[in-house]
Amino acid sequence: MFDVKGKVALITGASRGIGRATAKQLAANGAKVVVSSRKQDACDAVVEDIRGAGGDAVAIACHVGDHGGLKEMVAAVEGRWGGIDILVCNAATNPVYGSISTLSDEAFAKIMTVNVQSTIWLCNLVLPRMAERGGGSVIMMSSIASVRGTATIGAYGMSKAAEAALTRNLAVEWGPRKIRVNSIAPGVVDTDFARELVNDPVRRAQMESRTPLRRFGEPEDIAGIVHFLASPASAYITGQMIVADGGETIG
Template identity: 50%
Template sequence: MKRFDLSGKVAIVTGSSRGIGRAIAEAFVEAGGRVVISGRRLEAAEEVAGALRARGGEAIAAAARISDKAQLEALVARARQEWGRIDILVCNAAVNPYFGSLEGLGEEAFERMMVNNVLSNLWLARMVAPEMKERRDGVIIFIISIAAFQSSLELGMYGITKAADVALARNLAAEWGPFNIRVNCIAPGLVKTEFARVLWQDEGRRKRREAVTPLRRLGEPEEIAGVALMLATPAGGYITGQVIVVDGGVTIAPNTSPPPAA
């Protein structure tokens, strides 16, 4: 058994035209996999797929907005048209349009975030599962966030969607485990990408974050990609229904605030 090998495998990675998704796509191609690069903008996805092909890898591009079921169906169809199969699905794209309290959250924003961050994952998982069941082989990965495990005065709704993804992965893992489909989540801490820029570009904010992170730095997209590769290959063959936290230790840091008054 080649532990970290993806030869012959086909993966769809949503949101892979930059950031964490791009790093995952690159890791998969390096391991011999074939990858569909996706995002809302086709040109950006084409650029990444072209760069991967220039290095001798196999990659194509297809645009899809995750809130649009028909576009996701077309994305899945494009992968099948090109390579005839989908072995790995990484639901990486997500949205976070709202910073603020749950008290002030509009219902429209609630619904929009649930559709983008949760329902789209269920849609995609159900689209690829039939062929995976038939082959008795498949891998599904949801990129969530440590926001799923913490309260937040700014990111509460985002955390709710990511917590729902944990339950979604757990349940799909139980339903499809007998078909050898493994479903897991990766929960990154703060990673230096466009998506999280507002959380790290201000120097004071970044320094405070680094100070409460045992590894004393933010994460890099490649450090999420390595875990995705492990989950997608035989190396992670007995892991299902789990969340792998990749956060530099921020969620296990000692609590340095004074104890509450008795």
Template identity: 40%
Template sequence: TSVLGRFTGKTAIVTASTDGIGFAIAQRLGQDGAHVVISSRKEANVNKTVDMLKEQKLSASGVVCHVGKGSDRAKLLEQVKSVHGRADILVCNAAVNPYFGPMLGTPENAVDKIFEVNVKSTFMLIKESVPLLQAGTNPSILVVSSIAAYHSMDFLGMYSVSKTALVALTKTLAPELGPMNIRINCLSPGIIKTKFSSALWKDPALHKQFLKQVPLGRVGLPEDCGNVAAHMCSDDAAYMTGESVVVSGGMPS
């Protein structure tokens, strides 16, 4: 638990934040003093997560939001605006991977879904959040990409391409957001122990194969990402924008 208080008085929006990396980021921002707005597609998960954070004496509220739906994004931002009047931190973590197999076998509907959620929705939410962020203090955006952006993984071809696009999105938006005093950076996790990546670490043979590529010799934990994310969103990283930080236990990127 951190008692840094570096986000005291700040409001942070974290998408797909009811478990895994999104939850770890939201929890750490809350531990550092932020009011965290939890969002996810399922109301039961949102409520459960908000209750869990409140039990930890953290400040949290929640909004149901499917980032692929413009009306849901509008509702999320409207709620933040009406309660807080601004946003200081936006973490874009929502992503899908409906297909696991050779890239040339990817069905068209899977391609559409991957780009719709992972790339288009991320861009649209950033674009729509700008007025709220401009009202914030030293505002910061964090886009969650993946080591797959740099080092395409077997059976995750189109997902890897979408994550490469997020690195490019971050680099392309940085010069446009900079004059507005909004920073934007990218976090690229390696193999982290989450439900989302369970195909990679639950199978003992695959797990062993992946660990050969990890100099630190272990699968990462969501907190490994939460801690770095909090630093990148804080004023400690005030002179950093347009960058991507890889958190992978040393896996080559």
């Protein structure tokens, strides 16, 4: 039920953290993985690890906020492997911390372009061909910030709430074509993206003490859920957001 062997998986933001762990997880289970991120050398390093472990992967550098770059990347993948069966929209940005009252128009535009608009662009490029191939799975990386209020990352939370809504809309649109669309809402995961928290021992201890599992997440915790959503094991799940936060939001 968890077989993804031979499936083509495109993962954005795959050079580190959750994206890297996901690329390695899917490749270890037989998928052909496209590792994408902004910097080619960082993507190459992940591909080297995957190939060293016997997996099949290719690195394609691409900034998701560049519509033309996305078109070139998708065309390259289709030219190499015929199409995409698993799309993991993981790339995101959060350039500012603080009140929304101090948020600049430029920062808001960057957050919404990278976290929302780019996902729409990429899905519109990938899903028609995915449907022609018989269907597939799209997994978007949301956040518990999409379901909670915050005084520090409000714009990021807004963008992730929009992405969760996009998940539901695309699930309705593409379900008849055998494409499932789901999202994952991680809590704090021990990655560079969350370094403001994970590297602060006082704040970390406070937050972990309020989490039922008494720890932050690891990238592999999320990669396992991606694997589940990408596989036939989740064949009757679409339009859903899975919260993976160690129980933080219910603690």
